[in-house]
Amino acid sequence: MAETAPILELRELRKSFGALKATDDVSLDVRPGEIHALIGPNGAGKSTLIHQVAGSLTPDGGEIRFNGEDISGLTVAQRVRLGLGRTFQVSSVAPEFSALRNVMLSVQSTQGSSFRFFKPVMHDASLVDAAMEKLSLVDLAERADVVAAELSHGERRQLEMAMALALNPKLLLLDEPMAGMGPEGSKNLTGFLDTLRHEVPILLVEHDMEAVFSLADRISVLVYGSVIASGSVDEIRTNRDVREAYLGEED
Numbered sequence: 378m379a380e381t382a383p384i385l386e387l388r389e390l391r392k393s394f395g396a397l398k399a400t401d402d403v404s405l406d407v408r409p410g411e412i413h414a415l416i417g418p419n420g421a422g423k424s425t426l427i428h429q430v431a432g433s434l435t436p437d438g439g440e441i442r443f444n445g446e447d448i449s450g451l452t453v454a455q456r457v458r459l460g461l462g463r464t465f466q467v468s469s470v471a472p473e474f475s476a477l478r479n480v481m482l483s484v485q486s487t488q489g490s491s492f493r494f495f496k497p498v499m500h501d502a503s504l505v506d507a508a509m510e511k512l513s514l515v516d517l518a519e520r521a522d523v524v525a526a527e528l529s530h531g532e533r534r535q536l537e538m539a540m541a542l543a544l545n546p547k548l549l550l551l552d553e554p555m556a557g558m559g560p561e562g563s564k565n566l567t568g569f570l571d572t573l574r575h576e577v578p579i580l581l582v583e584h585d586m587e588a589v590f591s592l593a594d595r596i597s598v599l600v601y602g603s604v605i606a607s608g609s610v611d612e613i614r615t616n617r618d619v620r621e622a623y624l625g626e627e628d
């Protein structure tokens with residue numbers, strides 16, 4: 378059977394900060410239907426890599442291919458329009474608006490027709506429906522009318538996810554989505570991501586190993602900017618280099 382073409386492919390990506398090689402010849406890919414997790418110790422270069430894929434940081438060399446196209450020279454906005462989605466660590470939520478309105482603004486931004494400005498946003502049934510669908514997906518429909526500033530930390534992360542999904546991404550970059558979620562929130566989000574992968578493949582940076590091991594189809598381990606191992610959960614769990622360099626487990 379022919380291999381499915383990757384949706385995202387990094388080829389020999391490089392980025393240095395002075396003498397520090399934060400991304401050292403990294404090649405990896407994400408295929409349709411999968412969660413590819415990127416793990417590694419603090420300072421290994423995970424966020425630096427995500428920023429280069431998203432377009433907020435320019436690589437020194439190498440290639441970023443998305444859907445078969447080299448996107449290395451595109452801006453963040455151009456990449457978003459092509460379907461590269463992400464949730465931001467710095468929140469893009471407007472705190473004074475309701476959860477529903479925040480998602481509606483995301484939906485609206487995909488439609489790009491100026492005549493909509495003449496129609497009050499909250500009365501546009503198609504926008505409301507589309508936004509409610511995304512809020513339901515992330516299990517936040519019951520909180521639709523709550524002002525974003527009053528949502529809990531976990532709920533705000535769910536809202537950010539709904540806003541990212543409203544842009545109809547073909548791939549999601551998730552940088553530590555479990556951070557600050559608490560056990561219940563992490564469990565819910567894990568369940569959600571587990572089903573989401575079939576619609577949207579995910580490149581996942583996450584420190585929560587329980588979540589990574591239960592979700593990832595493949596894992597790449599980054600240490601000092603280099604991928605030291607890449608494979609299935611079992612392959613990574615039993616890889617001697619990984620255990621020594623990162624997991625620090627007994628035996």
Ligand SMILES: Nc1ncnc2c1ncn2[C@@H]1O[C@H](COP(=O)(O)OP(=O)(O)OP(=O)(O)O)[C@@H](O)[C@H]1O
Binds near residue numbers: 397399421423424
């Ligand atoms: N703008 C920058 N200027 C200089 N050095 C930087 C910059 N951004 C990151 N670094 C350095 O690059 C290395 C990789 O950092 P990065 O934040 O990508 O690691 P990380 O794996 O995401 O870490 P963490 O798990 O703690 O979030 C670190 O040594 C960091 O100090």
